[in-house]
Amino acid sequence: MPDLAVRDVGRMRYGEALDLQLRLVEERRAEQIPDTLILVEHPPVITMGRKATDADILAPVDQLASRGVEVHRITRGGEATYHGPGQIVGYTIMNLYNHQRKLRQFVERMEEIFIGLLGRHYDIAAGRDDEHRGVWVGTEKITAIGIAVTRGITMHGFAFNVDPDLSHFTWIVPCGIRDRGVTSLARILTASGRSRPDYATVKRQVVKEFCAVYGYDQTS
Numbered sequence: 560m561p562d563l564a565v566r567d568v569g570r571m572r573y574g575e576a577l578d579l580q581l582r583l584v585e586e587r588r589a590e591q592i593p594d595t596l597i598l599v600e601h602p603p604v605i606t607m608g609r610k611a612t613d614a615d616i617l618a619p620v621d622q623l624a625s626r627g628v629e630v631h632r633i634t635r636g637g638e639a640t641y642h643g644p645g646q647i648v649g650y651t652i653m654n655l656y657n658h659q660r661k662l663r664q665f666v667e668r669m670e671e672i673f674i675g676l677l678g679r680h681y682d683i684a685a686g687r688d689d690e691h692r693g694v695w696v697g698t699e700k701i702t703a704i705g706i707a708v709t710r711g712i713t714m715h716g717f718a719f720n721v722d723p724d725l726s727h728f729t730w731i732v733p734c735g736i737r738d739r740g741v742t743s744l745a746r747i748l749t750a751s752g753r754s755r756p757d758y759a760t761v762k763r764q765v766v767k768e769f770c771a772v773y774g775y776d777q778t779s
Contacts, residue, residue: 561657562593563775565766573604573631573642576650580714583652587712594657596716596769597650598762601642604629605731608637608705615639618730628730635705635715637692639731645723645743647762649769651716655708658773666704669717670694672768673702680764681756683747691739699742700733721745721761 568576576599586592605616605628615638616623616630623630642648651669658665670687673694677683685696694702703718722745733741745755770777 561775563770563773563777564593564595565598565777566595567598567762570600570602570644573601573606573629576601576648577631577633580650580652584709584712584714587652587654588710592652594654594775595652596766597652598766599648599650600644600646601648602629603627603641603643603727604631606630606635606640606642607632608635608640610636611638615732616730617732623730633715634707634709636707637703637705639733640703640705640718641723641728641731641733642718643723643727645721645745645758647719647721647758647765649716649719649765651706651713653713653773654711655713656711660711662706662708665713666692666706668772669704669706670702672765672772673717673719675772676764676768677701677744681744681748683744695739696742696747699740701742701744701747703733719744719761719765721756721758 583595655665674685677685683696685694685701688695693700693704701720705715706713707715720743722743725741725743728741749755766777
């Protein structure tokens, strides 16, 4: 199996993580590094994909600024997404040519990571939606996915809601979807009388499922 480098950078501001992605994309294209998964937890930030409009931000600009919330326009697909503490965000710096050059299949595999993880480890039935990308529990999204590809190398990735402040999602129209909700692993578990998830444990589960679905050996 091919190698996967896992870089867990902890808490990092979005702009720094974006700069890291861009640098690693060039290193991956030059074959200086193997396929790489960056794991990060961001301070509160709103990212605007290629389809996002100003109307996707619902909170007043001064309210966001007073809370230190940054807004970034980026190259991934989709609309507005929120990132914040309690999410596991994963950025995939990978050669798409090693995955049959099919972006749709690449994204479906990413969805499978969280469908499998939630079912195997937490007995939660999650699945896909016919209209919207990502992973859903009923009509509520638990994992957002957005990918960009530049000359065969992927970047951006997923945001898995482990235990974020769900009220922060009211600042935006999440992924441009107005008639669905957002949920988290913690919310689902506590609603059924179970303990809140351990963030570090869930992160290890994500890496294990990622390697299994994409067929990698983890190198670091």
